[in-house]
Amino acid sequence: MSLLIVGSIALDNVKTPFGEHQNILGGSAIHASNAASFFSSVNLVGVVGKDFPTEHLHFLKKRNIDTSGIQIKKGKTFHWEGYYEYDMNQAHTLKTDLNVFADFDPIIPDNYKDSEFVFLANIDPTLQLKVLQQIKKPKFIMLDTMNFWIETKKDILLKAINSVDLLVLNDAEARQFIDTPNLIKAAQELLATGVKKVIIKKGEHGAILFEKDNVFVAPSYPLEKIIDPTGAGDSFAGGLIGYLSKTNDLSHANLRKAIITGTAMASFNVEDFSLNRLKSLTKTEITKRIKKLKNITDFELSEI
Amino acid sequence: MSLLIVGSIALDNVKTPFGEHQNILGGSAIHASNAASFFSSVNLVGVVGKDFPTEHLHFLKKRNIDTSGIQIKKGKTFHWEGYYEYDMNQAHTLKTDLNVFADFDPIIPDNYKDSEFVFLANIDPTLQLKVLQQIKKPKFIMLDTMNFWIETKKDILLKAINSVDLLVLNDAEARQFIDTPNLIKAAQELLATGVKKVIIKKGEHGAILFEKDNVFVAPSYPLEKIIDPTGAGDSFAGGLIGYLSKTNDLSHANLRKAIITGTAMASFNVEDFSLNRLKSLTKTEITKRIKKLKNITDFELSEI
Numbered sequence: 001m002s003l004l005i006v007g008s009i010a011l012d013n014v015k016t017p018f019g020e021h022q023n024i025l026g027g028s029a030i031h032a033s034n035a036a037s038f039f040s041s042v043n044l045v046g047v048v049g050k051d052f053p054t055e056h057l058h059f060l061k062k063r064n065i066d067t068s069g070i071q072i073k074k075g076k077t078f079h080w081e082g083y084y085e086y087d088m089n090q091a092h093t094l095k096t097d098l099n100v101f102a103d104f105d106p107i108i109p110d111n112y113k114d115s116e117f118v119f120l121a122n123i124d125p126t127l128q129l130k131v132l133q134q135i136k137k138p139k140f141i142m143l144d145t146m147n148f149w150i151e152t153k154k155d156i157l158l159k160a161i162n163s164v165d166l167l168v169l170n171d172a173e174a175r176q177f178i179d180t181p182n183l184i185k186a187a188q189e190l191l192a193t194g195v196k197k198v199i200i201k202k203g204e205h206g207a208i209l210f211e212k213d214n215v216f217v218a219p220s221y222p223l224e225k226i227i228d229p230t231g232a233g234d235s236f237a238g239g240l241i242g243y244l245s246k247t248n249d250l251s252h253a254n255l256r257k258a259i260i261t262g263t264a265m266a267s268f269n270v271e272d273f274s275l276n277r278l279k280s281l282t283k284t285e286i287t288k289r290i291k292k293l294k295n296i297t298d299f300e301l302s303e304i
Numbered sequence: 305m306s307l308l309i310v311g312s313i314a315l316d317n318v319k320t321p322f323g324e325h326q327n328i329l330g331g332s333a334i335h336a337s338n339a340a341s342f343f344s345s346v347n348l349v350g351v352v353g354k355d356f357p358t359e360h361l362h363f364l365k366k367r368n369i370d371t372s373g374i375q376i377k378k379g380k381t382f383h384w385e386g387y388y389e390y391d392m393n394q395a396h397t398l399k400t401d402l403n404v405f406a407d408f409d410p411i412i413p414d415n416y417k418d419s420e421f422v423f424l425a426n427i428d429p430t431l432q433l434k435v436l437q438q439i440k441k442p443k444f445i446m447l448d449t450m451n452f453w454i455e456t457k458k459d460i461l462l463k464a465i466n467s468v469d470l471l472v473l474n475d476a477e478a479r480q481f482i483d484t485p486n487l488i489k490a491a492q493e494l495l496a497t498g499v500k501k502v503i504i505k506k507g508e509h510g511a512i513l514f515e516k517d518n519v520f521v522a523p524s525y526p527l528e529k530i531i532d533p534t535g536a537g538d539s540f541a542g543g544l545i546g547y548l549s550k551t552n553d554l555s556h557a558n559l560r561k562a563i564i565t566g567t568a569m570a571s572f573n574v575e576d577f578s579l580n581r582l583k584s585l586t587k588t589e590i591t592k593r594i595k596k597l598k599n600i601t602d603f604e605l606s607e608i
Contacts, residue, residue, distance in 0.1 A: 039608070087485040181391040183508070184526045204487070205509035208526065215600045217523040222488045222512065243606060256603040287608045296519045297601055299560040302547060304343070304591045 001139070002043065002114060003245040005033045005238070006106050006131050007121025008078055009046040009070065013094075014273060015083035018227045024274040025056050027078065028121035028144065031231030034275050035265040036119075036242030037063040038286065043112040045069035045131075049076040049100045069109050073100040088226045089203055108134040117245040119237060122146045125153050125160040132163055140250060142166040142241050144233070150177050158193060166197040168237055174200045183208070199259070201233050209259060214252055218259045219297050221267035221289060228273045232266045235278075239265030264289040305443070306347065306418060307549040309337050309542070310410050310435050311425025312382055313350040313374065317398075318577060319387035322531045328578040329360050331382060332425035332448065335535030338579050339569040340423075340546030341367040342590065347416040349373035349435075353380040353404045363579075373413050377404040392530045393507050412438040421549040423541060426450045429457050429464040436467055444554060446470040446545050448537070454481050462497060470501040472541055478504045487512070503563070505537050513563060518556055522563050523601050525571035525593060532577045536570045539582075543569030568593040 007029030013022050029046045036042050042065045050072065060067050078101035081094040106127050116139040120128040128143060135141075141164040149157050150173060161167045167190065171183055178186040183200055187210035190198045198210045202220075209216040240262035247254055264286055271277040311333030317326050337346045346369045354376065364371050382405035385398040410431050420443040424432040432447060439445075445468040453461050454477060465471045471494065475487055482490040487504055491514035494502045502514045506524075513520040544566035551558055568590055575581040 089485070181393070182528065182530070184528045188528055202509065205506065206521075215526055216603070217510075217526065217600050218603075219521040219523075222519055222521065224486065224488045224492060226486070247607070253604060257606040260603050261606045261608070283608045287606075290606050290608070294603070294605055296521050299520070299522075299564050299598070300557060301598055302561040302565045302591075302594050303551070304565070304587045304594070 001040065001116045001245045001248045002112075003036060003040045003117040003119070003241060004043045004045065004108070004112050004115035004135070005029050005036065005119045005121065005241075006045040006128075007032065007119075007123055007234070008101060009048050009052070010078045010080050011052070012079070012230065012274075013081040014228055014230055016088065016228050017084070017086065018225075019273065021273050023079075025059075026080065026230060026274060028231075028234045030060075030275070031234035031269065032119055032121055032238030032241075033060070033065050034063060034278050035235040035238030035262070035269065036245070037065050038239070038265070038281070038283065039242035039261070040117075040245035042066065042242075043069055043109075043115055045106055045108060045112065047071040047073055047078075047100050047104045050074060052077045066112075069112055071107070073103075075100040082230075084229060088229050091229070106131050116140070117241055118142070119241045120144065120160075120164070121234060121237070125149050125157040128160045129156070129163065132160075140165050140241070140244060142168060142237065144168045144237055145173065147173055147176055161190075162194040164195070166199065167195045168199045168201060168233075170201045170203070170233060174198075197255075201236060203229075203232070207236065207259060207263065209255065211252065216256050216259065218256075218263055219293060221263060221293060222296070223267060223270065226270045229270050232270050235269035236262040236266040238262070260290055260293055261286070263293060305344065305420045305549045305552045307340060307344045307421040307423070307545060308347045308349065308412070308416050308419035308439070309333050309340065309423045309425065309545075310349040310432075311336060311423075311427055311538070312405060313352050313356070314382045314384050315356070316383070316534065316578075317385040318532055318534055320392065320532050321388070321390065322529075323577065325577050327383075329363075330384065330534060330578060332535075332538045334364075334579070335538035335573065336423055336425055336542030336545075337364070337369050338367060338582050339539040339542030339566070339573065340549070341369050342543070342569070342585070342587065343546035343565070344421075344549035346370065346546070347373055347413075347419055349410055349412060349416065351375040351377055351404050351408045354378060356381045370416075373416055375411070377407075379404040386534075388533060392533050395533070410435050420444070421545055422446070423545045424448065424464075424468070425538060425541070426453075429453050429461040432464045433460070433467065436464075444469050444545070444548060446472060446541065448472045448541055449477065451477055451480055465494075466498040468499070470503065471499045472503045472505060472537075474505045474507070474537060478502075501559075505540060507533075507536070511540065511563060511567065513559065515556065520560050520563065522560075522567055523597060525567060525597060526600070527571060527574065530574045533574050536574050539573035540566040540570040542566070564594055564597055565590070567597060
C-alpha cells in the first residue's frame, strides 16, 4: 500500500557518552521514513533549507523513499542541538533553530494524495489537520505529538487526534495530557475523548497499546549499550506503520505484529548515531530480533 | 515442597489517596507468605512484640502458614508509617520504629530446617547468611535486599547473594548496586559477580529475569486504580516461590510461569490495603488474571 509520512527533517548536533556528531541527518519524518522503508515505499513530505546536503536526498531515494514532496526553501534546515548524559532516557536540548521549518506548509503533492496509510509525525496539530484535508481516502492514520502542543494547542490537538485511527505519545506526554500519574487511567481517558487507539511509548520499558476492548503490552529489546537514543520513538512509529502498509491488514493481531516490528526497528536505531545502524541493517537481522522479542516474552500458563 | 520465608512482620500506618489505616498487618514476610500460601504451605520466621494482635496469628494459621517460627518478644512490633501521594510509585516514609525487630535473631525451628525452598526477604544480609547456615538441604534460595544494605554492607551482601539461586531487587537498587543507569548492564554485572539469576522488579513496568543465557521480560498487570502499593514486591516474590515450591520444577520454563504467578499476586495485593484483597481472593481469579497476562502480551511473528 502507499504510505505518506509528514514531519520534520533536521540536521542535528548530538552528543552522548559514546561520541559527538555535528549536522547529522535527523528529524521525525526522517527516522520514521527510514524505518518504514524496510517494509514499504514511502511518500515523504517535509521542508529543508538550501544547505541540506544532496547526498542525503540521494540516500533517501535509494531507500525507496520518494523525496519529491520535500520542499527546498531559501534559508537553513531545522537544526537541533542536544546531549544525553549518563542516563540516556533524558535528552537535554541546547538549541533549537526552526529555520525553514518555522514556516512549514505541508503541501501534499497530487501523486501522494491517494496515500492509504498516513503517519503525521510530531508537528503543529493545525498543520496535521491541514494534511488530512488533502488526503482523499486514507485507510489508516497515525498521529504523534509532543508536550509543547499539549500545553499550547490542546483544543486543536484534540480535534486532530479525534480525526485519526491511532495516537502515539510517550509516557510523560500521556500523564501531562490527562493530568494523572497512572498511565492506564491516562490511556482510558484518552480513549474516552474519542480517539480510537492509543499507544503509550515508555522508552526502555516498551510500549502499551490501548483499544476499547484490548490491551497489548509490548517489551522493549534489552540493550546493554545504547549509543544514541535520538529518533527511537519515530523509528518505532515508522516500523509500525511501514509493516501495516506492507501487510494491508488492520486486524488487532496484525497491529500487535506491527508494534513488535516497530520495537525491533527502534532497538536498531539506538545502536548508532543518526541512521547509521539502519544503513547496514538487513531483513534477516530484523527477523532474528523479532524472534528474540518473542522468545524473551513467551510463557506457558501456570497450573494453579 | 516445604517453603521457608524469613523477614519482617509489621504493623503499619499507611495513607494513600484512597484512604488511611492505622496498625494494619504488613511486613515483607507477611506479604510474601500470604501470596505464597495460595500455592504451598509456608514456614514463617519473624519476630513480633507483645502488642501483636492474636487475631493476626489466627489469620495466618488459617492460610496454611505455620506460625510456630514467629518469636514473640517483650516490646512492640516493628512499625512503619508512610504515605503515597498522587504518584503511587513513590513511598514516603514518615517513621520507622524497629522495636523488637532491632534485635531479631532468625532462629530456625528444627522442623523448618529441612525446608527446600527458602525466601530470605529483605533483612540484614548478616542475618540472611545466618539463616542459610541453619538450613540442611536447600533446593532453591531466593534473596531480596534494599538500598540501605547496598550502601552499608555491600561486602556481606555480595557474600549472601553469591550463596543463593536468585536475587530479586528493584530497578533503583540494581542501578545503585552497579552504579549504572542501564538496567540490562546492571543485571549483566550482577551475574558477573557470581549470582546465578537476577530479577529486577520495575513496579508498573513489570520485571525482568536475567540468567547467563536467558532473559525473560514480564509485564505488570495494567491496573487503572492502585489502592495501596505497599507489599507489591513481596507479594510478587511470595507468589513466585510459592509456585516453585508447589510445582517443584526448577526449569527455566517453569521459572517464567512462577514469575507470571508472582506478577498476578502483586497485582491483587495492590487492589486494597494490607492483605485485604487476598482475604477474598480465589484460585479461579488468579487463573483468570494469568490468562489475561498471557492475552495482553501474546503476539505472532511478523513476516518481514
